Amino acid sequence: NAGVMQNPRHLVRRRGQEARLRCSPMKGHSHVYWYRQLPEEGLKFMVYLQKENIIDESGMPKERFSAEFPKEGPSILRIQQVVRGDSAAYFCASNKGNYGYTFGSGTRLTVV
């Protein structure tokens, strides 16, 4: 009866490298959301996906960021050519298409 699983928990990348963050939703949940929390800030919506579809990506930066939720496997948030400003906690949440969000424990990305 696992909850939302995110890995890795901590990720260190040098400037210019790629970061891949993974999220496995709760069993039975087909909707995935990604949120980012910058230091001293609240969580900010990035993207909402259902299986094989991006439903709302209005919170995603226009460049370097992409997300997918394939038919099989976890959802992936990908950040190319990371910069120091990308350092943040990235949270994934899943639900069945309602307000019953379950959040994962997050991935803390540090760009050095």
Added chain:
Amino acid sequence: DQQVKQNSPSLSVQEGRISILNCDYTNSMFDYFLWYKKYPAEGPTFLISISSIKDKNEDGRFTVFLNKSAKHLSLHIVPSQPGDSAVYFCAASYSGGSNYKLTFGKGTLLTVNP
């Protein structure tokens, strides 16, 4: 452009007393509101919610009050316990959309002293 504001970064109360956390919003389209609790190094966990058709919702020690005309909501915890010490986030949404995305405030760190 902060649509959900939690103006108190921190709050300290004595065990057994009432904790009142406040939240203001600016977007009149918001019609569903939630409170989340977050411990360090963990994801947020849902506490309580309220729809705009109500002005109060209660669940055990937690009560949320909504004042639509003032665009203000508050979370009351009574009695407060040391285990309630955490960051509390207010979140809002527009149920007319179909994506259930949430707009969060910056959070209030609650410390309950034994």
